[in-house]
Amino acid sequence: MTRVVLLGAPPGQIGSPSPGGRPVSPADITLASLPGAPSVYGRLLEQLASLDPEPITIARPADAPAFRRHSRRVVESPDVAGDLRALADAVEDSTDNLLILPARSLVHDELIYQINKAKRHALALVVREERHPDAPVEPPIEEAVPEIGQKVIEGLPQRTRAGRGRIISVGTAYHAVTRPNMALLGPLRLHQRHAAVLAEAARELADMAHLFGPEDDVAELLVLGLVRRGVSVGIRGRRDLFYRRIHSQQEADEALAEMAGFDEDRARLNHAVKGADGFFTTFFVSTYSRFIARWAARRGLTPNQVTLISIFLGLLSAGAFSTGTRWGAIAGAVLIYFAFVFDCVDGQVARYARKFGVLGAWLDATFDRFKEYAVFVGLAVGATVSGQFGDGEDIWTLALAALALQSVKHLLDFSFGAANRRRAPVPLPTLDLAVPEDRPLREALEERKARRNSGIRNLLKLWTRAGKFRPVHWARKMIVFPIGERFAAIAITAAFFDPRVTFLTLVIWGGVATIYTLTGRILRSLA
Secondary structure (H helix, E strand, O other): OEEEEEEOOOOOOOOOOOOOOOOOOOOOOEOOOOOOOOEHHHHHHHHHOOOOOOOEEEEOOOOHHHHHOOOOOEEEOOOHHHHHHHHHHHHOOOOOEEEEEEOOEEEOHHHHHHHHOOOOOEEEEEEEOOOOOOOOOOOOOOOOOEEOOOOEEOOEEOOEEEEOOEEEEEOOOOOOEEOOOEEEEEEEEEOHHHHHHHHHHHHHHHHOHHHOOOOOOHHHHHHHHHHHOOOOOEEEOOOOOOEEEOOOHHHHHHHHHHHOOOOHHHHHHHHOOOOOOOHHHHHHOHHHHHHHHHHHHHOOOOHHHHHHHHHHHHHHHHHHHOOOOHHHHHHHHHHHHHHHHHHHHHHHHHHHHOOOOHHHHHHHHHHHHHHHHHHHHHHHHHHHHHOOOOOOHHHHHHHHHHHHHHHHHHHHHHHHHHHHHHOOOOOOOOOOOOOOOOHHHHHHHHHHHHHHOOHHHHHHHHHHHHOOOHHHHHHHHHHOOOHHHHHHHHHHHHHHOOHHHHHHHHHHHHHHHHHHHHHHHHHHHHO
């Protein structure tokens, strides 16, 4: 479960006011073109029902009756200070993860799902101003001038500074931020371990509420408090999904028209494909496997059933290879390719249909190896049966060498991942909320960066930066010999050559991959 808190108060001067001079309550704004013409607030409650059937809404006394028509858990608050204290009371004892967002949010279901399932312990939705290629490069910290962002992006003030995938500084009417480069949209996802930190920061900010201006937003203040408490808050843009805060009926009508231009199902399907796949998987499988996944999901096939199809095709491939004939080798190559296609499809079905399970994860990880090793055996048996290589002893030696190399490589991957999960995170610098400028925080980050720099670390950074060039990026993906490249190598060499060439390819490429992986793991451990 997730504890959801909705911020019902209007964000001061932000947004288009109603004819009465203030934004209309989202419980009174209707989405006329949607089935049933729900209100903005009512639709949001429906979207969040699977996460939290009774979210807490913090609202102004004048708006509370409209909110109570839809929800029982409405907390009245007269001002920003009251909002912050009410939120602190709502989250400080939480044993669930937190999702905080404005009650006037018009958002795709898929975006809510992605924010809530993010691996980051803290994540904020942002919108970034596009930087012109000819814009001047940012000056060094000594020349940077703190300022409160005056630019506005989609009705929101740009006064958030982010870099390296996380928020560095947030500004308010009191807190200056150096060279802001984006605006916070509102939604904030937080792991339960940070609930007490958020509550403490919210109460301290409530005591400082007299320093804030009418344009200061509670969501911005919360992120400010987290960042200055040393919590790493990651950033996420909307990408191909829709989010907007609604302040009036006119805005709702315009936003619905804009939202209709987004294909949420296509975005959901695209996000079902892993973003870090290898070259072969990206260009020769995922270009169409996602559509097979959608077809399978809509017909009720489960990820485990697709995994069983993949295993079956893998075993058929091993059987075809074991015949020792040319047509058997070609059939085995085709079958192992489609075994890998369905190996990708099972994960895509799980992510598209949102059907996850421990059994499925175990089956996928275990039987990937089982299929691969069964194919090794099938190739060796086929080479022996054909009589082309005498008694086949040399082929079996190569097969065992290929199997051993892959086993060692998998051991390196899993053990390094387990060691990283046990590693304590490096603490970020903190800064008292009473300090108006963010310069001390930025200087602490620069000092921390300088301390951590070493010869090995700089070498790794250089190699990481080289990945910005597409040829280097794909070369790095291929050199580790991921499963897509391994199955492709088996299929191509077995179909056009003979098992000895296949095993030599696996041993040579696998050996290079093992050395590269081991070297990288050692360097990263030392750094």
